[in-house]
Amino acid sequence: MEAINHLPFIVGSYAAAFVVVALLVAWVMIDFRAQRRALADLERRGFARRSAAAPAGAALAQAKEEA
Numbered sequence: 001m002e003a004i005n006h007l008p009f010i011v012g013s014y015a016a017a018f019v020v021v022a023l024l025v026a027w028v029m030i031d032f033r034a035q036r037r038a039l040a041d042l043e044r045r046g047f048a049r050r051s052a053a054a055p056a057g058a059a060l061a062q063a064k065e066e067a
Contacts, residue, residue, distance in 0.1 A: 043049075
């Protein structure tokens, strides 16, 4: 059977693909944690997210300032 001659190439290809995918997953997880820490640091220093619910009075005052 000639397919057995290509077995090292096939196994090596799958191994390389697995390593690349594992590295990408690890990179995303590490970056996610770093971004979460950076966001927590900004919130601790007083910066708020735009998506955070602001009191109605503060939103109205900000809209008047921008107009």
